[in-house]
Amino acid sequence: MSKKSLxxxxxxxxxxxxxxxxxxxxxxxxxxxxxxxxxxxGNWATDIAGGSKFGYALIWxxxxxxxxxxxxxxxxxxxxxxxxxxxxxxxxxxxxxxxNYILYVFAEIAIAATDLAEVLGMAIGLQLLFGLDLIWGVxxxxxxxxxLLVLQRFGIRKMEAFIIVLISIIxxxxxxxxxxxxxxxxxxxxxxxxxxxNNEALYIAIGIIGATVMPHNLYLHSAxxxxxxxxxxxxxIKKAIKYxxxxxxxxxxLAFFVNAAILILAAATFHKAGFYxxxxxxDAYKMLTNLLGTLAPFLFAIALIAAGQSSTVTGxxxxxxxxxxxxxxxxxxxxxxxxxxxxxxxPAVIIISILGESSVDEMLIFSQVLLSMQLGFAIIPxxxxxxxxxxxxxxxxxxxxxxxxxxxxxxxxxxxxxxIYDEExxxxxxxxISSITKIFISIFSLSLLLFLLYILFYPFIRKxxxxxxxxHNLPIHKKINQIKPLKNIGIALDFSEADNxxxxxxxxxxxxxxxxxxxxxxxxxxxxxxxxxxNDYEVNFDQNKLNEYKNFLINEGYNNVETKLGFGTPxxxxxxxxxxxxxxxxxxGKHGHKALGDFIFGTTAxxxxxxxxxxxxMV
Numbered sequence: 001m002s003k004k005s006l007x008x009x010x011x012x013x014x015x016x017x018x019x020x021x022x023x024x025x026x027x028x029x030x031x032x033x034x035x036x037x038x039x040x041x042g043n044w045a046t047d048i049a050g051g052s053k054f055g056y057a058l059i060w061x062x063x064x065x066x067x068x069x070x071x072x073x074x075x076x077x078x079x080x081x082x083x084x085x086x087x088x089x090x091x092x093x094x095x096x097x098x099x100n101y102i103l104y105v106f107a108e109i110a111i112a113a114t115d116l117a118e119v120l121g122m123a124i125g126l127q128l129l130f131g132l133d134l135i136w137g138v139x140x141x142x143x144x145x146x147x148l149l150v151l152q153r154f155g156i157r158k159m160e161a162f163i164i165v166l167i168s169i170i171x172x173x174x175x176x177x178x179x180x181x182x183x184x185x186x187x188x189x190x191x192x193x194x195x196x197x198n199n200e201a202l203y204i205a206i207g208i209i210g211a212t213v214m215p216h217n218l219y220l221h222s223a224x225x226x227x228x229x230x231x232x233x234x235x236x237i238k239k240a241i242k243y244x245x246x247x248x249x250x251x252x253x254l255a256f257f258v259n260a261a262i263l264i265l266a267a268a269t270f271h272k273a274g275f276y277x278x279x280x281x282x283d284a285y286k287m288l289t290n291l292l293g294t295l296a297p298f299l300f301a302i303a304l305i306a307a308g309q310s311s312t313v314t315g316x317x318x319x320x321x322x323x324x325x326x327x328x329x330x331x332x333x334x335x336x337x338x339x340x341x342x343x344x345x346x347p348a349v350i351i352i353s354i355l356g357e358s359s360v361d362e363m364l365i366f367s368q369v370l371l372s373m374q375l376g377f378a379i380i381p382x383x384x385x386x387x388x389x390x391x392x393x394x395x396x397x398x399x400x401x402x403x404x405x406x407x408x409x410x411x412x413x414x415x416x417x418x419x420i421y422d423e424e425x426x427x428x429x430x431x432x433i434s435s436i437t438k439i440f441i442s443i444f445s446l447s448l449l450l451f452l453l454y455i456l457f458y459p460f461i462r463k464x465x466x467x468x469x470x471x472h473n474l475p476i477h478k479k480i481n482q483i484k485p486l487k488n489i490g491i492a493l494d495f496s497e498a499d500n501x502x503x504x505x506x507x508x509x510x511x512x513x514x515x516x517x518x519x520x521x522x523x524x525x526x527x528x529x530x531x532x533x534x535n536d537y538e539v540n541f542d543q544n545k546l547n548e549y550k551n552f553l554i555n556e557g558y559n560n561v562e563t564k565l566g567f568g569t570p571x572x573x574x575x576x577x578x579x580x581x582x583x584x585x586x587x588x589g590k591h592g593h594k595a596l597g598d599f600i601f602g603t604t605a606x607x608x609x610x611x612x613x614x615x616x617x618m619v
Contacts, residue, residue: 009156011229015240027243029160030224031251033317034073036163036310037214038066038255039170040114041121041281042368044304045361046207047259051266052278054201056183059191059260061205066256068408069213070248072379073221075386075397075405077244080222081230081237082395083385087222087378088325090385095458102451103381104326106374110215111322112343113370115315119348120360120367121281122308128285128301134360138348141308142338156227166310167254173299173306174261180292183268191267203422206415207368213412214371215378216318221248223321237395280361372416376452379409384459413452420445485511490583492519492574495545498589501619505587506558515560517581518549521570532567539565575611583614590618 015026050058080086085093088107092100123137132140196202230240269291270278278284281304288297319339323329351363383405389396397405424445428438489509493499510516522542546563553561564581566573578586588608608616 009227011227012156013228015228015230024243024246027228027240028247028250029157029164030077030221030227030244031073031247032160032164032167032254033224033314034217034221034248035167035251035255036307036314037114037217037220038069038252039167039258039307039310040117040214041124041304041307042117042364042371043208043259044121044262044281044307045364046204046368047262048266048270048278048281048284050201050204050208051263052270053204053276054197055267055271056187056191056264057195057197058201058205058208059188059263060194061208062256062259062263063192064194065209065213066252066259068209068412070252071401071405071408072213072218072382073248073252074245075382076218076221077225077248078241078392078395078397079382079386080225081240081244082392084226085222086226086321086325087219087382087385088322090222091381092326092328094385095381095455099455099458100326103377103455104322106377107216107219107322107326108319108343110371110374110378111315111319113367113374114214114216114318115343116348117364117367118308118310118315119345120364121304123348124281124360125301125304125308128282128297129305135349135352138345138352142342142345156224163310163314166306167258169306170303170310171254171258171261173303174258174265177265177288177292177296177299178261178268180296181265181268183264187267188264206419209412209415213375213379215374216314216322218378218382219321219325220314220318223317223325234394241395281364282360368419372419373448375416376409376413377455379412380452380455383409388459417449486514486584488515488517488582488584490517490519490578490581490586492570492586492588493546493549494520494570494589495542496589498619499549502587502589503553505617505619506553509585509587510558513560515562516553516558517583518546518553518561518563519566519574519577520546520563521566521568521573523568523570539567571608571611574608578612578614586612586614586616588616588618 013026013029015023017023017026047062050061076087079090083090088104091103095103119138119141122141123132123134126132126137126140127134196205225240225244228240230236266278266284270276270284270287273287273291275287278287285297285300288300348363352360383402386392386397387402387405424441427433427441486509489506491502491506493502506516520542522539543563543565546565550561550563564577566577586608
């Protein structure tokens with residue numbers, strides 16, 4: 001399978017343009033697809049809660065979280081540009097297989113959780129706009145798979161344009177609502193001054209920061225930057241990193257504007273009117289109707305639908321990236337999209353059917369908790385990779401950026417652990433939940449923490465092992481000893497497809513005076529019992545087959561050919577025949593079994609190399 005990330009659009013956008021502005025514009029696009037992840041309904045809920053409770057006081061938290069996101073996304077873009085690999089591919093290359101399987105599952109959970117939030121957001125938007133039952137809105141959200149099929153036919157630039165249009169709709173809706181709400185500009189400016197009114201404000205600030213960086217976006221960005229065709233020289237790579245940073249700066253600041261607008265809207269309407277407990281999207285819609293008339297809630301619903309639709313492309317691409325990167329398995333994008341949507345829709349339909357529409361806000365919170373649990377498993381490997389001088393060369397991040405990255409990583413991981421811990425405390429204090437469930441949740445959480453620590457320290461363990469492995473006191477050979485020419489070469493055949501591969505290697509080793517001995521071991525019941533005295537159908541068939549191979553080699557010009565039929569177990573009998581015939585070198589076929597196949601069927605070649613004291617080539 002090709003190592004190219006998103007193969008169908010890999011390097012599909014030409015950036016070779018003499019005009020500086022056109023060249024810059026060619027790099028713009030990937031970050032807008034990434035910015036979608038910062039506009040999901042989970043973020044909306046925390047922004048509305050922060051604005052309604054504390055007015056404009058937490059705007060600075062949004063700004064700080066946006067700066068954190070900008071740094072991490074720029075690291076992701078740097079990895080993709082310099083290495084030519086996305087984050088999933090780099091993990092597969094670096095970490096052991098069992099770790100990658102776990103990381104893949106976590107990445108898929110993160111994508112499903114993001115999609116769950118987008119599905120619910122779109123369903124709520126349809127309900128608010130048209131009065132549809134929420135469960136019907138969820139099913140309608142599944143139909144946007146068809147939209148992807150249309151967009152795919154027009155290439156990555158059209159996809160990016162579609163996303164930019166949706167982001168513009170979301171931004172435009174909230175810009176109009178800002179004018180309707182008429183926020184106090186002086187108070188908005190004061191909101192950029194770091195302050196936390198009380199402990200509850202700290203909790204909401206944690207929620208805002210924890211919901212900001214999306215783990216799947218780090219996979220997505222490292223792949224999307226590879227859609228640009230660039231030179232592999234130092235100057236071209238450096239310029240690509242710079243232009244992609246500009247792209248991220250503009251796109252993520254647009255996302256910051258939308259999130260800030262939501263918080264400011266909540267502050268200027270709900271907080272100002274004395275409604276401090278507005279947290280759900282339904283409540284926000286109803287209060288906007290009462291406070292600002294019919295236009296504001298209409299725009300609010302339109303923005304929700306646009307946010308839901310924007311995930312159509314990004315969710316599929318992220319799923320495709322992690323599946324191809326970790327598993328080297330490609331799936332039809334439409335089927336991949338349908339699978340992602342079903343993973344989000346089925347739980348949503350079941351929960352809404354059982355618990356009713358009041359459970360939507362809890363599901364949104366749950367999706368954010370799931371995302372929080374995955375975040376560290378994406379950030380930590382990313383920082384390790386871009387800090388690796390051996391792989392990144394001149395483009396390795398500088399020490400100040402490295403320190404800042406680890407500080408941001410520490411803050412985000414700590415805040416997300418605290419968020420999960422707080423949710424667990426609520427569960428553990430709930431008497432309605434069984435003790436077995438509580439124990440399982442506790443063990444699972446502890447396992448996640450230990451795995452996170454392993455991911456963090458694995459690179460240091462790997463480097464230590466590598467150094468110890470290479471340090472030894474053996475002297476370097478100053479002279480190559482001459483090996484005697486091969487006089488008797490054995491070839492072990494089992495009458496399978498592997499025989500053809502073995503015969504192809506004969507010209508490389510057989511010289512004019514060299515003898516060829518063809519071996520085969522008969523494993524029938526009579527062969528095991530009677531040995532050389534066996535004379536059943538299989539023994540006669542095997543001897544005739546050996547004679548056919550002998551005649552074939554003679555016709556090919558090899559005159560000194562003999563056959564030797566053995567009886568019994570190949571791994572036991574073949575080493576004995578090798579000694580009896582004074583074989584100097586053996587060619588033996590290697591089966592295509594994987595680990596399970598070797599365990600089930602056994603491997604003659606592997607056992608043979610321990611018992612024979614001659615060179616053996618497994619073909």
